[in-house]
Amino acid sequence: xxxxxxxxxxxxxxxxxxxxxxxxxxxxxxxxxxxxxxxxxxxxxxxxxxxxxxxxxxxxxxxxxxxxxxxxxxxxxxxxxxxxxxxxxxxxxxxxxxxxxxxxxxxxxxxxxxxxxxxxxxxxxxxxxxxxxxxxxxxxxxxxxxxxxxxxxxxxxxxxxxxxxxxxxxxxxxxxxxxxxxxxxxxxxxxxxxxxxxxxxxxxxxxxxxxxxxxxxxxxxxxxxxxxxxxxxxxxxxxxxxxxxxxxxxxxxxxxxxxxxxxxxxxxxxxxxxxxxxxxxxxxxxxxxxxxxxxxxxxxxxxxxxxxxxxxxxxxxxxxxxxxxxxxxxxxxxxxxxxxxxxxxxxxxxxxxxxxxxxxxxxxxxxxxxxxxxxxxx
Amino acid sequence: xxxxxxxxxxxxxxxxxxxxxxxxxxxxxxxxxxxxxxxxxxxxxxxxxxxxxxxxxxxxxxxxxxxxxxxxxxxxxxxxxxxxxxxxxxxxxxxxxxxxxxxxxxxxxxxxxxxxxxxxxxxxxxxxxxxxxxxxxxxxxxxxxxxxxxxxxxxxxxxxxxxxxxxxxxxxxxxxxxxxxxxxxxxxxxxxxxxxxxxxxxxxxxxxxxxxxxxxxxxxxxxxxxxxxxxxxxxxxxxxxxxxxxxxxxxxxxxxxxxxxxxxxxxxxxxxxxxxxxxxxxxxxxxxxxxxxxxxxxxxxxxxxxxxxxxxxxxxxxxxxxxxxxxxxxxxxxxxxxxxxxxxxxxxxxxxxxxxxxxxxxxxxxxxxxxxxxxxxxxxxxxxxxxxxxxxxxxxxxxxxxxxxxxxxxxxxxxxxxxxxxxxxxxxxxxxxxxxxxxxxxxxxxxxxxxxxxxxxxxxxxxxxxxxxxxxxxxxxxxxxxxxxxxxxxxxxxxxxxxxxxxxxxxxxxxxxxxxxxxxxxxxxxxxxxxxxxxxxxxxxxxxxxxxxxxxxxxxxxxxxxx
Numbered sequence: 001x002x003x004x005x006x007x008x009x010x011x012x013x014x015x016x017x018x019x020x021x022x023x024x025x026x027x028x029x030x031x032x033x034x035x036x037x038x039x040x041x042x043x044x045x046x047x048x049x050x051x052x053x054x055x056x057x058x059x060x061x062x063x064x065x066x067x068x069x070x071x072x073x074x075x076x077x078x079x080x081x082x083x084x085x086x087x088x089x090x091x092x093x094x095x096x097x098x099x100x101x102x103x104x105x106x107x108x109x110x111x112x113x114x115x116x117x118x119x120x121x122x123x124x125x126x127x128x129x130x131x132x133x134x135x136x137x138x139x140x141x142x143x144x145x146x147x148x149x150x151x152x153x154x155x156x157x158x159x160x161x162x163x164x165x166x167x168x169x170x171x172x173x174x175x176x177x178x179x180x181x182x183x184x185x186x187x188x189x190x191x192x193x194x195x196x197x198x199x200x201x202x203x204x205x206x207x208x209x210x211x212x213x214x215x216x217x218x219x220x221x222x223x224x225x226x227x228x229x230x231x232x233x234x235x236x237x238x239x240x241x242x243x244x245x246x247x248x249x250x251x252x253x254x255x256x257x258x259x260x261x262x263x264x265x266x267x268x269x270x271x272x273x274x275x276x277x278x279x280x281x282x283x284x285x286x287x288x289x290x291x292x293x294x295x296x297x298x299x300x301x302x303x304x305x306x307x308x309x310x311x312x313x314x315x316x317x318x319x320x321x322x323x324x325x326x327x328x329x330x331x332x333x334x335x336x337x338x339x340x341x342x343x344x345x346x347x348x349x350x351x352x353x354x355x356x357x358x359x360x361x362x363x364x365x366x367x368x369x370x371x372x373x374x375x376x377x378x
Numbered sequence: 379x380x381x382x383x384x385x386x387x388x389x390x391x392x393x394x395x396x397x398x399x400x401x402x403x404x405x406x407x408x409x410x411x412x413x414x415x416x417x418x419x420x421x422x423x424x425x426x427x428x429x430x431x432x433x434x435x436x437x438x439x440x441x442x443x444x445x446x447x448x449x450x451x452x453x454x455x456x457x458x459x460x461x462x463x464x465x466x467x468x469x470x471x472x473x474x475x476x477x478x479x480x481x482x483x484x485x486x487x488x489x490x491x492x493x494x495x496x497x498x499x500x501x502x503x504x505x506x507x508x509x510x511x512x513x514x515x516x517x518x519x520x521x522x523x524x525x526x527x528x529x530x531x532x533x534x535x536x537x538x539x540x541x542x543x544x545x546x547x548x549x550x551x552x553x554x555x556x557x558x559x560x561x562x563x564x565x566x567x568x569x570x571x572x573x574x575x576x577x578x579x580x581x582x583x584x585x586x587x588x589x590x591x592x593x594x595x596x597x598x599x600x601x602x603x604x605x606x607x608x609x610x611x612x613x614x615x616x617x618x619x620x621x622x623x624x625x626x627x628x629x630x631x632x633x634x635x636x637x638x639x640x641x642x643x644x645x646x647x648x649x650x651x652x653x654x655x656x657x658x659x660x661x662x663x664x665x666x667x668x669x670x671x672x673x674x675x676x677x678x679x680x681x682x683x684x685x686x687x688x689x690x691x692x693x694x695x696x697x698x699x700x701x702x703x704x705x706x707x708x709x710x711x712x713x714x715x716x717x718x719x720x721x722x723x724x725x726x727x728x729x730x731x732x733x734x735x736x737x738x739x740x741x742x743x744x745x746x747x748x749x750x751x752x753x754x755x756x757x758x759x760x761x762x763x764x765x766x767x768x769x770x771x772x773x774x775x776x777x778x779x780x781x782x783x784x785x786x787x788x789x790x791x792x793x794x795x796x797x798x799x800x801x802x803x804x805x806x807x808x809x810x811x812x813x814x815x816x817x818x819x820x821x822x823x824x825x826x827x828x829x830x831x832x833x834x835x836x837x838x839x840x841x842x843x844x845x846x847x848x849x850x851x852x853x854x855x856x857x858x859x860x861x862x863x864x865x866x867x868x869x870x871x872x873x874x875x876x877x878x879x880x881x882x883x884x885x886x887x888x889x890x891x892x893x894x895x896x897x898x899x900x901x902x903x904x905x906x907x908x909x910x911x912x913x914x915x916x917x918x919x920x921x922x923x924x925x926x927x928x929x930x931x932x933x934x935x936x937x938x939x940x941x
Contacts, residue, residue: 064840064844065843066840066843066844068767091843092840092843092844093843093844093845093846093847093848094846096846097844098844098845099840099841099844101837101840101841102837103835103837105835105837105838105840105841107838107841107842107856107859107860108860109859109860109862118842118845118847118855119845119846122845122846122847122848122851123846166841166845167844170845170846176844
């Protein structure tokens with residue numbers, strides 16, 4: 001093997017567990033992944049999030065070794081498992097990873113016990129060790145009493161738990177998840193989300209998770225990689241991704257946001273705020289968060305950050321009179337559609353007295369909630 | 379050297395090794411066939427002294443043979459698909475009583491062999507002496523009711539006895555289809571007929587098209603029925619014409635070769651079309667999520683459907699067997715025999731003939747060898763073609779499917795021509811027949827196993843890989859167990875196909891390596907139809923016994939259901 005800088009450097013910051021650099025993958029001549037870079041730190045849960053066809057599953061499968069990239073490098077513990085430059089492509093079974101599949105892939109010809117024991121038998125553990133580890137794993141996913149059942153006798157949620165136990169029972173260094181909850185119903189999905197997160201913390205295992213479900217990503221991840229068209233749009237903690245979207249795509253895909261376009265008015269900037277004038281002459285103050293401020297700008301305002309009141313609130317900046325178009329009651333909150341000059345905006349307010357359509361009210365937003373998106377986005 | 383491993387995995391070595399074996403098996407005889415087809419020199423001299431396309435030009439002198447072939451093959455394919463689809467739908471999708479039993483009985487015509495069917499229907503349907511026409515005249519009818527020695531008579535027998543493949547393929551397809559597709563249609567208010575027309579049939583269409591191509595190829599290459607029923611009226615199809623040209627003196631080797639080469643050129647194009655169909659449709663219907671098939675409640679209609687099942691088995695099983703049994707017990711086979719016409723001499727003669735006994739044991743030995751070696755070879759090939767991402771797997775598929783495009787008789791001719799000049803003396807031995815069987819049944823075995831492979835969700839194998847299992851380990855623990863029903867079916871199909879094989883055997887068997895089916899044909903044309911009937915029944919009985927044993931054994935092996 002060509003010399004590889006395998007041993008982790010002994011500096012204070014831990015070296016990444018998984019490194020993906022310049023990853024490109026084509027299906028025939030169709031690009032699926034077009035140059036993706038990210039790191040997963042030890043014990044971290046990193047989520048690849050994006051709409052279908054964005055290349056997230058392909059990226060995961062490339063890390064797993066189930067797809068062969070055209071270019072780039074993938075390192076695990078500093079050791080390259082794929083490198084187009086060094087012509088390295090370690091087979092999936094030699095990478096020491098484990099994976100939970102979208103379809104669960106529970107082998108129908110084996111019992112639950114045999115399914116879970118498979119990875120241990122591959123590793124030639126002793127029978128007593130296997131029994132002990134499998135039972136402990138089944139215990140952790142609350143499936144202990146189902147050991148002798150067949151896969152076809154299990155419900156979706158149970159199959160999911162077995163798939164999970166099978167994936168972590170042999171103590172892999174990394175767990176990969178390919179939309180593991182997408183086939184479950186909503187209630188079960190919400191429960192499994194918390195369970196999965198707990199389990200991951202208890203095991204302290206590094207995991208790379210793929211989903212198209214925003215809530216899932218926000219609830220479960222240490223960091224999120226938002227992908228689109230085979231490229232990375234933004235990497236950050238759930239809070240960063242949510243609060244400080246970098247592009248219109250991220251702002252729109254992650255939760256509901258109002259996008260407001262305008263022209264920068266440097267002459268009106270003050271207190272570290274950036275002033276923006278919309279086409280209809282409305283003035284809105286926002287924060288750049290260190291991003292480069294161009295001439296034509298777009299800001300993103302989350303629907304929950306728009307405050308609606310009957311009386312004019314105190315303060316001078318970012319307070320406007322608006323007209324109610326309609327209010328949609330949605331249980332925990334009401335969705336208020338309103339006219340802000342010519343532009344239609346949406347606000348979400350905690351359950352409140354319904355306001356009649358056509359009423360004139362006031363809308364306010366804190367300037368720090370008005371996030372300037374990065375320049376160069378359409 | 380961790381990085382080196384990826385360049386020499388067992389997977390690639392085995393893959394390319396198996397592919398190479400298949401390529402040699404198929405291409406070596408094809409080369410000699412083509413050599414003969416383009417040989418325009420002195421037919422007595424090998425290797426050829428001159429090459430050209432004149433042999434193909436001379437095919438134009440036989441337009442009637444081409445027309446005959448198309449008529450018979452098309453008619454037989456249409457009939458076989460109609461029977462096969464109807465029966466497959468009835469037996470896999472409706473709650474007709476006794477489905478499981480009928481499903482097993484559906485394979486019986488295939489076990490009986492088209493040759494036996496042709497012999498029986500010849501006794502039944504000849505215009506003068508046929509039993510049915512005898513009854514017709516006894517009831518006051520004029521001349522004859524049916525004439526089996528016609529194109530549609532030939533097609534009828536072919537469809538009944540060679541069409542089982544259509545049923546097997548379509549039934550497998552229907553079983554693997556998620557019933558929720560149909561339920562979804564019914565739930566939104568579509569009638570049953572509409573659901574069948576708009577959901578079931580379109581979903582099944584690629585599979586049915588595949589079956590159609592397969593059956594049509596089978597019919598083009600069909601030999602036994604056309605030989606038995608066509609020869610008396612000198613009605614030749616392409617295979618019987620080729621046989622005639624090779625057997626006559628002096629043989630027309632070159633024209634026969636050109637005829638065969640033209641035939642597989644047509645089939646080559648059809649296989650290309652088939653491949654496009656498979657590639658465009660998704661066959662991944664079994665996922666890790668197990669589903670339970672649900673049956674359609676057809677109400678009163680089930681008794682009509684039951685009647686259809688019974689009728690099919692009557693004309694394809696009961697009637698032929700009864701006819702042969704009836705004929706074999708007579709000195710001269712007639713429909714209304716007198717008491718002194720009955721005799722057991724035919725069976726006595728058949729049992730004491732050494733030639734028959736050795737032919738039968740040779741056939742069983744060969745069938746066992748072919749099936750056992752075959753599922754290993756063909757299972758690996760199917761996996762290689764449809765699952766591995768090894769470069770060149772598309773090319774391998776073409777090569778493997780090639781024998782389907784070549785009538786067995788023609789292929790055997792290529793084999794004969796090839797192995798005569800081969801340095802190891804296997805010509806006229808059972809080894810040559812084994813090689814021939816393994817070659818001509820490649821498409822059958824690979825297609826059968828591939829049908830199951832395509833239905834297994836890829837992630838079931840990938841998951842084993844992610845658990846750290848090597849290729850050989852996951853083949854052993856995941857792929858083979860999941861494929862087991864398919865492998866068992868393939869073994870059975872190969873075994874049966876080998877025992878009933880005629881087209882290749884008739885040219886390749888030597889005086890000391892006789893096999894049963896050609897021996898029966900020799901008896902039909904050489905001795906008496908009554909003795910032949912006895913021979914055919916003895917063969918059938920032995921095969922049936924072998925199959926019963928196999929079914930019992932495979933039941934035990936596959937006692938654990940894979941659902």
